[in-house]
Amino acid sequence: MKGFPMNTSLVNTLLMLPALLLLAIVFAWPLLDSAWLSTQASSVLTGLAPTANGGANWQRLLGDARFWQDAAGTLRFAVVSVGLELVLGLAMALVLHRPGRGRGWLRALALLPWALPSTVLALGWRWIYNDPYGPLNSLLKLFGAPAYGFLTTPATTWLFTVLADVWKTTPFVALLLLAGLQSIPAELEESLVLEGASPSQILRRLTLPLLRPWISLALMFRLAQALGVFELVQVLTRGGPAGSTESLALYAYLNAMRFLDFGYSATLVVATFLLLLLLTAMGWLLLRRRPLEISR
Amino acid sequence: MPGSGARRRPAPGAALAGLMLGLVLILLPAGLLARPVAAATTVRVLMPSPFVDSTAPLVASFNREHQDLRIEVARGPLDTEAMSDLAIGGLLLGDTAYDMLLMDVSWTAKYVAAGWLVPLEGLLGDDALEAMVPGARTGNAFGGHLWRMPLTGDTGLLYWRTDLMAEPPRTTTELEAVSRRLQAEGKVRWGYVWQGRQYEGLSCVMLEMIHAFGGQWWQTGSGRAGGQTELDSPGAIAAADWLVHLVRSGVSPAAVADFAENESLQLFAAGDAAFLRIWPYAWREIERGGGPVVGKVGVSTVVSAPGFRSGGTLGTWGLSLLAGSPHPEAAAEVIRWFTGPETQKALVLDQGYAPTWASLYEDPELKRKHPLLAVQRQALEQGPEVRPLTPLYAQLSDLLQRQINGLITAEGSAADAMAMAQSQSAVLLESAAGQDSA
Numbered sequence: 001m002k003g004f005p006m007n008t009s010l011v012n013t014l015l016m017l018p019a020l021l022l023l024a025i026v027f028a029w030p031l032l033d034s035a036w037l038s039t040q041a042s043s044v045l046t047g048l049a050p051t052a053n054g055g056a057n058w059q060r061l062l063g064d065a066r067f068w069q070d071a072a073g074t075l076r077f078a079v080v081s082v083g084l085e086l087v088l089g090l091a092m093a094l095v096l097h098r099p100g101r102g103r104g105w106l107r108a109l110a111l112l113p114w115a116l117p118s119t120v121l122a123l124g125w126r127w128i129y130n131d132p133y134g135p136l137n138s139l140l141k142l143f144g145a146p147a148y149g150f151l152t153t154p155a156t157t158w159l160f161t162v163l164a165d166v167w168k169t170t171p172f173v174a175l176l177l178l179a180g181l182q183s184i185p186a187e188l189e190e191s192l193v194l195e196g197a198s199p200s201q202i203l204r205r206l207t208l209p210l211l212r213p214w215i216s217l218a219l220m221f222r223l224a225q226a227l228g229v230f231e232l233v234q235v236l237t238r239g240g241p242a243g244s245t246e247s248l249a250l251y252a253y254l255n256a257m258r259f260l261d262f263g264y265s266a267t268l269v270v271a272t273f274l275l276l277l278l279l280t281a282m283g284w285l286l287l288r289r290r291p292l293e294i295s296r
Numbered sequence: 297m298p299g300s301g302a303r304r305r306p307a308p309g310a311a312l313a314g315l316m317l318g319l320v321l322i323l324l325p326a327g328l329l330a331r332p333v334a335a336a337t338t339v340r341v342l343m344p345s346p347f348v349d350s351t352a353p354l355v356a357s358f359n360r361e362h363q364d365l366r367i368e369v370a371r372g373p374l375d376t377e378a379m380s381d382l383a384i385g386g387l388l389l390g391d392t393a394y395d396m397l398l399m400d401v402s403w404t405a406k407y408v409a410a411g412w413l414v415p416l417e418g419l420l421g422d423d424a425l426e427a428m429v430p431g432a433r434t435g436n437a438f439g440g441h442l443w444r445m446p447l448t449g450d451t452g453l454l455y456w457r458t459d460l461m462a463e464p465p466r467t468t469t470e471l472e473a474v475s476r477r478l479q480a481e482g483k484v485r486w487g488y489v490w491q492g493r494q495y496e497g498l499s500c501v502m503l504e505m506i507h508a509f510g511g512q513w514w515q516t517g518s519g520r521a522g523g524q525t526e527l528d529s530p531g532a533i534a535a536a537d538w539l540v541h542l543v544r545s546g547v548s549p550a551a552v553a554d555f556a557e558n559e560s561l562q563l564f565a566a567g568d569a570a571f572l573r574i575w576p577y578a579w580r581e582i583e584r585g586g587g588p589v590v591g592k593v594g595v596s597t598v599v600s601a602p603g604f605r606s607g608g609t610l611g612t613w614g615l616s617l618l619a620g621s622p623h624p625e626a627a628a629e630v631i632r633w634f635t636g637p638e639t640q641k642a643l644v645l646d647q648g649y650a651p652t653w654a655s656l657y658e659d660p661e662l663k664r665k666h667p668l669l670a671v672q673r674q675a676l677e678q679g680p681e682v683r684p685l686t687p688l689y690a691q692l693s694d695l696l697q698r699q700i701n702g703l704i705t706a707e708g709s710a711a712d713a714m715a716m717a718q719s720q721s722a723v724l725l726e727s728a729a730g731q732d733s734a
Binding site: 044045047048060130131132133147149151152153154237238239240241242243254257258259260261 | 377380381384385406409410411493494495520521549550551553554559562563566568687688690691694698701702705706727728
């Protein structure tokens with residue numbers, strides 16, 4: 001595994017140009033546009049026309065308790081759901097990697113939740129959590145327990161958004177890790193077995209170290225997605241109860257589409273991007289170093 | 297569908313003759329229709345999904361009767377807020393694909409401020425609303441212009457169970473007492489269900505309750521925001537206090553904190569509650585649903601605290617003309633037909649919608665066939681409550697929803713929640729005033 005050596009030869013640079021151009025158009029341009037808009041007052045009060053307001057949006061952001069609360073909430077959601085997805089996804093990948101009858105079917109089946117559109121999934125979970133008629137509360141009733149407000153308890157509702165997200169996205173993580181598992185030569189494991197290593201030793205000494213690049217790939221992917229979580233909360237909770245599950249993306253969306261405050265919405269978008277950049281950089285630094293030493 | 301009809305007919309005599317006849321039957325009407333269609337002006341309307349279905353037969357007959365004018369209806373989402381998001385998404389692109397939009401009453405001020413609507417008085421006349429019930433006229437014309445023609449006269453209503461009581465309660469105290477008695481007797485699991493989810497519906501409930509306790513949400517004034525809020529007034533606090541009291545004392549289920557219209561209707565239709573606060577459309581839904589309460593539901597105006605009277609929140613839908621429509625005159629004609637008495641009468645009969653024309657409330661056929669009409673008229677004449685007419689309404693509503701939803705899902709006092717809602721609203725309006733002077 002050689003990282004990603006920066007080759008400065010002219011040919012390579014030229015070959016990368018189209019891709020870079022595409023990235024600039026679909027990624028850098030909207031971001032720069034948002035960065036510019038975040039320095040403007042552009043809302044229903046200005047007739048939607050942008051006029052420079054000297055950083056007032058950013059000043060407002062720093063003092064906006066709702067922004068900080070949403071940022072903390074979004075972070076909590078992302079860290080917990082991605083953490084669970086990695087653990088469960090690894091377990092799932094190990095099971096799916098075992099040779100056996102019907103493995104193809106099992107793999108296809110395991111992917112189903114991921115193939116579901118988020119909106120449909122959120123509607124489904126909304127019913128599962130329904131109070132008093134949903135299946136979970138029916139189950140509680142069966143055991144004589146009182147109904148629980150899965151979507152009406154500000155302290156715990158975020159956990160149930162995590163559960164819905166984990167249910168949907170674990171297969172995606174499992175798929176990535178399964179690809180990683182299949183890239184590990186079978187002989188390595190066999191030789192360790194011959195040496196008398198236990199399964200848990202094999203997992204710790206061989207599988208996990210060799211899987212590290214794949215884990216970090218899954219982590220990056222999922223962290224970026226989870227920090228931008230939108231449809232799930234929009235449909236499942238609308239950010240409630242009491243704003244406890246509002247994500248940064250939902251807040252930015254409300255500002256743009258409901259409040260018609262595009263200046264502030266753009267500010268939220270840029271702030272979310274900066275946060276994401278910071279986190280992925282941290283994750284990258286944390287996971288990038290060691291695999292090389294161990295896998296050699 | 298002349299084509300499909302022709303195909304199903306058995307071929308007379310020889311197969312060839314049948315085929316020829318079939319071809320003629322298919323092609324002739326198609327050829328006749330094709331010409332006027334090509335020359336006709338097409339007016340495109342974006343409406344929420346339920347309205348598309350309910351008006352489809354009427355639109356079809358309009359298109360049959362008119363050679364030079366066609367209505368093309370685009371299907372929007374079912375949910376009111378999703379509908380607004382879709383419309384705004386299109387409008388922001390500048391070049392909208394629609395001539396008009398079926399709008400919720402709470403959007404109008406925002407759309408006007410954004411410059412998306414065309415005044416209608418020049419096209420429909422200054423007296424376009426004159427023959428409507430007073431309550432239905434509200435929220436359509438302001439700032440010296442007519443922005444919207446109402447199609448429905450919806451207000452919040454109280455649904456009650458005729459098998460559990462002889463008369464509906466008139467006051468909040470009565471409602472609570474009856475609920476408790478029925479709950480104690482084991483007749484119903486819950487007393488009163490309403491919309492407590494963190495969404496626009498909760499603001500509608502709050503608005504009518506604030507008035508039911510003698511307060512008001514909004515005091516019209518000057519400036520670009522158009523007024524100020526009065527959410528920390530005694531009436532407003534008493535309203536919040538009553539709602540949270542209902543939840544904490546078990547008259548309303550704690551689950552109302554996640555109830556939108558559907559969830560509350562579901563619980564009432566299942567026979568699990570004595571009272572439901574919802575819009576006029578629910579009556580048909582209950583009757584069609586075939587559940588345990590069919591034939592046992594009465595409808596009344598919303599309750600108020602003793603000594604006060606609330607008209608229920610105005611939740612009308614109406615048609616607005618979008619800026620950029622290439623043929624405003626044709627669109628105005630469609631608006632006149634769509635919101636006119638004949639169309640509305642058909643919608644009352646087919647769908648149970650609340651009409652806006654005073655004459656329809658006198659129509660003997662409607663009175664006979666639609667029992668809700670008398671109550672609906674009373675609600676509209678009682679002066680339905682209008683949500684703050686300001687371009688900043690969406691923000692104000694969002695602030696209030698969060699506070700009230702927080703109040704009913706956690707600890708805390710109504711006075712604190714309302715003080716918070718008031719101070720947050722004030723900050724928002726002040727910042728708007730700041731932009732005003734700049």
